[in-house]
Amino acid sequence: GQSLEQPSEVTAVEGAIVQINCTYQTSGFYGLSWYQQHDGGAPTFLSYNALDGLEETGRFSSFLSRSDSYGYLLLQELQMKDSASYFCAVAPSDKLIFGTGTRLQVFP
Amino acid sequence: DTAVSQTPKYLVTQMGNDKSIKCEQNLGHDTMYWYKQDSKKFLKIMFSYNNKELIINETVPNRFSPKSPDKAHLNLHINSLELGDSAVYFCASRAGTGRYEQYFGPGTRLTVT
Numbered sequence: 001g002q003s004l005e006q007p008s009e010v011t012a013v014e015g016a017i018v019q020i021n022c023t024y025q026t027s028g029f030y031g032l033s034w035y036q037q038h039d040g041g042a043p044t045f046l047s048y049n050a051l052d053g054l055e056e057t058g059r060f061s062s063f064l065s066r067s068d069s070y071g072y073l074l075l076q077e078l079q080m081k082d083s084a085s086y087f088c089a090v091a092p093s094d095k096l097i098f099g100t101g102t103r104l105q106v107f108p
Numbered sequence: 109d110t111a112v113s114q115t116p117k118y119l120v121t122q123m124g125n126d127k128s129i130k131c132e133q134n135l136g137h138d139t140m141y142w143y144k145q146d147s148k149k150f151l152k153i154m155f156s157y158n159n160k161e162l163i164i165n166e167t168v169p170n171r172f173s174p175k176s177p178d179k180a181h182l183n184l185h186i187n188s189l190e191l192g193d194s195a196v197y198f199c200a201s202r203a204g205t206g207r208y209e210q211y212f213g214p215g216t217r218l219t220v221t
Contacts, residue, residue: 029158031208042198045209085149091208094139095164098151 002026004099006089012078020073020102022088030091032064032071035098038084046073046086054072078106111135113215120219121189129216130186131199139163140182140201141200141210142174151198157182189220 007061014017022032031050035043049055049064049071061074075082083106088099112133121127123194133140141164142154156164160176171187182199 036147042212042214043193043210044212048208050208087151093159093164095141095153095156095166097153100218101149101151 002090002092002097004090004097006086006088006099006102008100009103011107013107014078014080016078017074017076018078018104018106019077020067020086020088022071022074022099024069024075024088024090024099026090026092026097028092029066030093032062033089033091034060034062034073034095035087035089037087043087057096069096075104080106080108083107112199112201112211113217114197115215116216117214118217118219120221122214123150123189123191125189126185127189127218128183129197129199129218131182131184131213133180133201133213134212135201135203135205136180137211138179139202139204140176141178141202142182142184143198143200143212145196145198147195148201151207155182155184167217185192186218189218191220194220195217 033048034046035044047062054063059076064071085101087101089096115130136194139158141156145151154168157176170221173185196215198215200210202210
């Protein structure tokens with residue numbers, strides 16, 4: 001089967017750094033994506049890793065280790081607006097399989 | 109200038125009714141999807157179309173029937189609605205080969221009473 005595991009909730013304060021982990025088991029793999037979803041909103045694309053290593057996009061970075069079937073999203077200089085749910089997703093084929101989601105709460 | 113749009117945004121209906129949700133994307137993408145997000149926020153793929161052709165059907169009950177009149181539109185028709193169909197339905201689109209990011213519509217919150 002296919003599954004992705006994430007922590008259900010993470011809390012942090014403004015200005016801090018937080019890491020959201022994702023471990024996956026899939027029958028095929030084309031890459032690991034991360035999406036952000038605010039309450040009542042739609043998922044929005046954050047990053048994509050096809051190869052091992054770190055990808056940086058502004059305050060957000062994403063890491064992938066294919067040998068460990070593991071990745072993480074790193075959020076730096078946290079802001080209140082970063083409070084949202086974060087989903088990792090794998091693409092075993094032309095579709096996305098989403099993780100269970102991590103709710104991030106940022107406190108002042 | 110909305111990239112992926114869905115109508116309606118909210119849909120409240122009774123069990124047994126038939127309803128449709130419409131989706132349009134103006135990004136020129138070839139592939140479109142329907143996802144269902146349940147009350148626990150679990151996002152699950154339902155269907156995928158590439159250039160009007162169905163390519164993924166994730167063992168969704170046949171009460172759900174997608175239709176793609178052209179590559180910019182993907183509609184979802186649901187027959188004989190059940191309580192368990194209550195969820196948020198998202199349409200999404202993706203550009204062609206080599207581009208993996210998906211663009212999601214605003215969602216349609218379906219409530220079946």
